[in-house]
Amino acid sequence: MFKTEMTEILGIQHPIQCGTMMALTTSEIIGPIAEAGCLCCFPSASFDTREATLEEVKKIRDLTDKPYGANLNLFPHFGDGPSPEERLDWLIEAGVPIIETSGGNPNPFRENIRSAGIKHIHKVARVRDAVKAEQAGVDMISVVGTECGGHPGLEEVGFIVLIPAVLDVIKTPLIAGGGICDGRTFMAALSLGACGVNIGTRFMNTKEFPIHENFKNKVIENTATETVLAMKTLGNPARVMKTPWTDKIVQMENAGSSIEDLVPLISGMLSREGWLTGEVENGMYSYGQVMGRIHDTPTVKELVDRILAEASERRDCLNRL
Numbered sequence: 498m499f500k501t502e503m504t505e506i507l508g509i510q511h512p513i514q515c516g517t518m519m520a521l522t523t524s525e526i527i528g529p530i531a532e533a534g535c536l537c538c539f540p541s542a543s544f545d546t547r548e549a550t551l552e553e554v555k556k557i558r559d560l561t562d563k564p565y566g567a568n569l570n571l572f573p574h575f576g577d578g579p580s581p582e583e584r585l586d587w588l589i590e591a592g593v594p595i596i597e598t599s600g601g602n603p604n605p606f607r608e609n610i611r612s613a614g615i616k617h618i619h620k621v622a623r624v625r626d627a628v629k630a631e632q633a634g635v636d637m638i639s640v641v642g643t644e645c646g647g648h649p650g651l652e653e654v655g656f657i658v659l660i661p662a663v664l665d666v667i668k669t670p671l672i673a674g675g676g677i678c679d680g681r682t683f684m685a686a687l688s689l690g691a692c693g694v695n696i697g698t699r700f701m702n703t704k705e706f707p708i709h710e711n712f713k714n715k716v717i718e719n720t721a722t723e724t725v726l727a728m729k730t731l732g733n734p735a736r737v738m739k740t741p742w743t744d745k746i747v748q749m750e751n752a753g754s755s756i757e758d759l760v761p762l763i764s765g766m767l768s769r770e771g772w773l774t775g776e777v778e779n780g781m782y783s784y785g786q787v788m789g790r791i792h793d794t795p796t797v798k799e800l801v802d803r804i805l806a807e808a809s810e811r812r813d814c815l816n817r818l
């Protein structure tokens with residue numbers, strides 16, 4: 498229905514990516530997303546050995562023979578864990594067809610990804626990082642506006658300004674994210690010049706998404722104002738659902754708390770548990786502003802079909818203007 502450079506380059510049916518979401522976007526959700534004709538990447542940072550990485554790819558392959566990807570986080574690596582270079586070797590060995598890099602400069606990884614015949618998306622939140630990614634020669638650039646869930650970057654520029662600003666200075670096909678949830682927002686992204694969309698928050702309210710029902714019900718109640726940017730003082734802001742817990746984090750940040758004081762409240766392990774046990778109020782959970790536009794919990798296929806049907810309707814309306 499919508500054939501774009503994104504569907505062509507990545508070999509997927511629809512120009513829609515379910516954004517990488519930490520430990521959540523694993524085989525369980527990649528299967529239904531791929532079967533619905535869209536892309537989803539598993540976070541390679543959640544699989545700390547070669548064996549675990551190969552096992553995850555096998556699980557995905559047992560669920561679908563359609564394209565899928567892996568996210569390779571390039572954020573500076575500390576401690577004893579595997580380096581991004583090691584993880585990339587495992588992804589190449591596993592035969593992953595698409596890699597999305599994020600959190601650092603893709604240039605040092607570009608040649609290995611290219612020569613392995615893997616399609617390469619690089620994800621950014623700033624114009625200048627998009628320019629660098631184009632200079633590195635990646636196949637596609639994914640750009641998220643500040644309304645997105647997860648890490649929107651420090652500049653806080655919204656989707657409607659950021660996407661055309663990036664397209665003014667790059668030629669590489671662009672995937673746009675931040676606030677996409679339906680056919681109208683999908684068409685807005687294509688109208689701005691993107692060749693596809695990256696959707697995070699909206700996909701979390703699908704039946705198959707592997708988080709506790711409490712979150713899905715809470716999102717239906719919440720409005721668009723119920724997110725906050727936490728961890729700004731640490732230079733790595735995260736847009737998260739506003740709860741008593743995140744209010745405390747922001748208060749501590751405003752009072753000048755150090756990273757050592759904040760660590761017990763922002764630990765990724767805590768939220769990883771909370772997603773499964775439904776501890777909505779006690780933890781820090783990434784969500785985008787678009788949660789205010791989510792009113793139900795369909796299946797992945799129902800959601801994708803609905804977005805595409807609405808988008809076609811929009812396209813017809815625009816053609817009649």
Ligand SMILES: Cc1cc2nc3c(=O)[nH]c(=O)nc-3n(C[C@H](O)[C@H](O)[C@H](O)COP(=O)(O)O)c2cc1C
Nearest residue numbers: 516517518519645646647675676696697698783785
């Ligand atoms: C719960 C959650 C976790 C996320 N984790 C990651 C991540 O690990 N890596 C990444 O590149 N982006 C991450 N993101 C961002 C998403 O991939 C996606 O770009 C973003 O959600 C799109 O904006 P939207 O939420 O408005 O749809 C996360 C987003 C959410 C909501």
